[in-house]
Amino acid sequence: MKQTKDVLSEMGQQYVHTVCEQIQCKSARKAVAWELTDHILCQKQDFMEQGMQDEEAEICAVLEMGEGKEVGMALDQIHRPKCQWQLMIPVFLLFGFGLVSRFLFSDIVEFESLFLLTGVGIGLFFLAYFLDVAVLYSMGKWFVLVVFLVLGLSFVLYHEHNGQPYFAMRYGMIPYYDFALILPIAQFAIYGLGYQRQKKGFLLCVVSIGLFFLYLLWCDHISYVLLYGVAAWSSLGVAVFCDWFGIGKKEGKRLFFVLTAIGMILLCLYLFFVLRYRFDMAVGRMTGEENDSGYVAALVQELWKNSQWLGMGEVPKGKWRTTILYVIQSKEYGAELFLAKVAFVKGKLFVFFILCAFVFLFCWSYHKIRNQKSSHAKITATCIWTILLFQTIGYIFYNFGFMILSMELLPLVSDGIVCFWLNAFLIGILLSVFRRENIANDGCILEKQIKNF
Amino acid sequence: MPKENAGVQISLLLLKLLEEKDMYGYEMIATLANRSEEVFQLKAGTLYPILHNMEKENWVQTYEAMADGRIRKYYQLTKQGKIQLQEQTAKWKKYAQAIQNVLEGEGKGDYEADKRCTF
Numbered sequence A: 001m002k003q004t005k006d007v008l009s010e011m012g013q014q015y016v017h018t019v020c021e022q023i024q025c026k027s028a029r030k031a032v033a034w035e036l037t038d039h040i041l042c043q044k045q046d047f048m049e050q051g052m053q054d055e056e057a058e059i060c061a062v063l064e065m066g067e068g069k070e071v072g073m074a075l076d077q078i079h080r081p082k083c084q085w086q087l088m089i090p091v092f093l094l095f096g097f098g099l100v101s102r103f104l105f106s107d108i109v110e111f112e113s114l115f116l117l118t119g120v121g122i123g124l125f126f127l128a129y130f131l132d133v134a135v136l137y138s139m140g141k142w143f144v145l146v147v148f149l150v151l152g153l154s155f156v157l158y159h160e161h162n163g164q165p166y167f168a169m170r171y172g173m174i175p176y177y178d179f180a181l182i183l184p185i186a187q188f189a190i191y192g193l194g195y196q197r198q199k200k201g202f203l204l205c206v207v208s209i210g211l212f213f214l215y216l217l218w219c220d221h222i223s224y225v226l227l228y229g230v231a232a233w234s235s236l237g238v239a240v241f242c243d244w245f246g247i248g249k250k251e252g253k254r255l256f257f258v259l260t261a262i263g264m265i266l267l268c269l270y271l272f273f274v275l276r277y278r279f280d281m282a283v284g285r286m287t288g289e290e291n292d293s294g295y296v297a298a299l300v301q302e303l304w305k306n307s308q309w310l311g312m313g314e315v316p317k318g319k320w321r322t323t324i325l326y327v328i329q330s331k332e333y334g335a336e337l338f339l340a341k342v343a344f345v346k347g348k349l350f351v352f353f354i355l356c357a358f359v360f361l362f363c364w365s366y367h368k369i370r371n372q373k374s375s376h377a378k379i380t381a382t383c384i385w386t387i388l389l390f391q392t393i394g395y396i397f398y399n400f401g402f403m404i405l406s407m408e409l410l411p412l413v414s415d416g417i418v419c420f421w422l423n424a425f426l427i428g429i430l431l432s433v434f435r436r437e438n439i440a441n442d443g444c445i446l447e448k449q450i451k452n453f
Numbered sequence B: 001m002p003k004e005n006a007g008v009q010i011s012l013l014l015l016k017l018l019e020e021k022d023m024y025g026y027e028m029i030a031t032l033a034n035r036s037e038e039v040f041q042l043k044a045g046t047l048y049p050i051l052h053n054m055e056k057e058n059w060v061q062t063y064e065a066m067a068d069g070r071i072r073k074y075y076q077l078t079k080q081g082k083i084q085l086q087e088q089t090a091k092w093k094k095y096a097q098a099i100q101n102v103l104e105g106e107g108k109g110d111y112e113a114d115k116r117c118t119f
Helices: A001-005 A010-021 A026-049 A054-064 A068-078 A086-104 A111-131 A134-138 A140-159 A176-194 A198-219 A222-241 A251-274 A276-287 A295-312 A319-329 A335-345 A348-370 A375-399 A419-437 A447-452 B003-020 B025-035 B044-055 B079-104 B111-117
Strands: A159-160 A162-171 A170-177 B060-067 B068-075
Touching: A010 A054, A010 A068, A010 A140, A026 A054, A026 B068, A068 B044, A068 B079, A086 A111, A086 A348, A086 A419, A111 A170, A111 A419, A134 A140, A134 A176, A140 A176, A170 A176, A170 A419, A170 A447, A176 A198, A176 A222, A176 A276, A176 A375, A176 A419, A198 A222, A222 A251, A222 A348, A222 A375, A222 A447, A251 A276, A348 A375, A348 A419, A348 B044, A375 A419, A375 B060, A447 B079, B003 B025, B003 B044, B003 B079, B025 B044, B044 B060, B068 B079
Parallel strands: none
Antiparallel strands: A159 A162, A162 A170, B060 B068
């Protein structure tokens, strides 16, 4: 409420304070304080034009406002965060499916470990659910500092395993590519810094996206590089379409499309020249033999067989037989092919229910994103929604044999401890944005940035 | 005037103002007072809860713009708001017509007179 203190006398401040005191939600308080302050100042100006002195004009302006406590109570009723029970249902169904799946297929056999794992996930979900994501945007400088400090340290502390950097802990190793799931959150802080700073702000965000992208390339997991790329691209797109940087929608779109084209060309060149061997490996894995003659032909050949497998629901003959039998008979969890395993062991109905929960989650979230009023809520929700969707679609396609690259894990359901926790946290943030949709506008949370600007 | 009707009328007036152009809170109060020859003198404490409720219902949307060196919140009518305006206008016209009928139509629709006519 800095603006209030700067421009109003004690009586005006007291009035705004009385109103805001009645409002439980802190983010809403700020927005209301801004609006009431502006109103008092407009009224005061009018009174002064009618011949009143400064002090008298402000007293009269405050008296014109109405009873502070009553106004505050009325506003409090409107600005209470809304419980997102419609989305809680699919989320907790997915937590449930995850628990059952781990119990059935995981090599974690102790109940305590299973419940602890899920419990921590649910805990992180609720932590994020009650978190006000606007803080990330308004305290951008500090978050950015912490993120770059962590990334800097990661270069020093890493252990290489199978050519990929890991953080070694007493109980296991955390792969660095998992950062792909939380780097977009760090990106929000950078968006906060770039708010209404025109081309400087846009450039700042693009450079930071480029740096994070390079970092993930160093982590050497192409699926996660693509995941971050898609999430960063979608959030930047929304920011430009909302004119977040203040460069104008037309100019913003032009810059965005140019950047997209350059990014696509660079990515294609990288995939074709640097990572071509990975495609060949993936095709080799999929077809059961090494394939040096190009992956497209092999992919097309396998598509028909895969769709037959999907339709028949029984172990097919030929090259796929070995893979499927391996998946079904393997005592390990088989995280990468979990859905396929569930389909064969527990039946397609189980998979159908899991997919229904995802479809509902994504459709309802999409509807909620479209209703978001503030730009920062739109950017946050779109980015997280894209991350979750990309993982889910990639995972499903891979499981049913329509994709030659192994993708990320299925959010909340499939194995993978750190990913499971991070996804639970991300879904919590998504719901947190929705529950505060009527509360804060961009201006009041980015007060400092506007003042500097 | 019943209290609930008063609430509906204020939102109708606000929607009508916003149909013409985007406005901020104080501007709406001043415009309403001017146009109604000081009959509608809304307090800010009455206006903002109604406006915020209209925003929650998605009848209006808001955006911020710099004015006089500070951020000002402007309200803008949405598609849903336009539909709401039409509905409320139709309701109000019906209501006003009903009052008009009662005030002007002496004898017309009189219960006892109608009863006599049926015999």
